Amino acid sequence: MPTLVLTAIGDERPGLVEELAAVVAARGASWDRSSMARLGSKFAGIVEVSVSEDEIESLVADLAELSSTDALQIRVERSVEPDAVHGVERSGVTTADLAAVDVSFTASLIGQDRPGIVHEISREIAAAGVSIVELRTATMSAPMSAETLFEATATLSAPRDVDRQELAERLEAIADELMVDLDIEVTPA
DSSP states (O other): OOEEEEEEEEEOOTTHHHHHHHHHHHTTOEEEEEEEEEETTEEEEEEEEEOOGGGHHHHHHHHHHHHTTSSOEEEEEEOOOHHHHTTOOOTTOOHHHHHHHEEEEEEEEEEEOOTTHHHHHHHHHHHTTOEEEEEEEEEEEOTTTOOEEEEEEEEEEEETTSOHHHHHHHHHHHHHHHTEEEEEEEOOO
C-alpha cells in the first residue's frame, strides 16, 4: 500500500491533531507512525500514513483544503521504499533479507548546550555511512547550576558490515571534543 508522509505546523490549540486525523480516517488511510510536539507557540508534526492508490488524490485534495484555512499548514510527499532512495533494487527481497542488511544503534548524549552540537555529531554519523532514523533533542536547565543542558537521543541504521568499534570511537572522539556524555547501544549482530 502506498505511503504518504505529511508534515504539519500551526498555532498550538486544541483540536489540531483531531482535524488532521479526521481527514486521514475519512479516506480510509492508516495513521502508521507520527511524531508531534508543541514547539514554542507552534504545534508541529510529521505523520506517515498508508492509503490505497485510488484514494491518494482525494486525500491530498482534502489535506490541501484543510491547509487552506491557515489554521494548519500541511505538506504531503509520497514516500518511496528506503532502498529505492539508495538505488538498490528490491524485487525478490524479503523483509528478513532487509533486516540482515542493517544494524541498529541508539546513541544518547547530554552536555552543556552550545551551537553546533547537532551539526558536529550528525557530520560524524554521515561520514561513517550511517543513517539517522530518528532524532529527538531537548534543552533543559541543569539541576544545580541552571546552565542549559542539551540532550539528544538518536536511532541509527548502518550497513551490517559497518565497523562498530570504529563508529563508536568516532562518536566518542567527537563527544570528548564537545565535552558531552555519550552512551551507545548496538543491537547484537
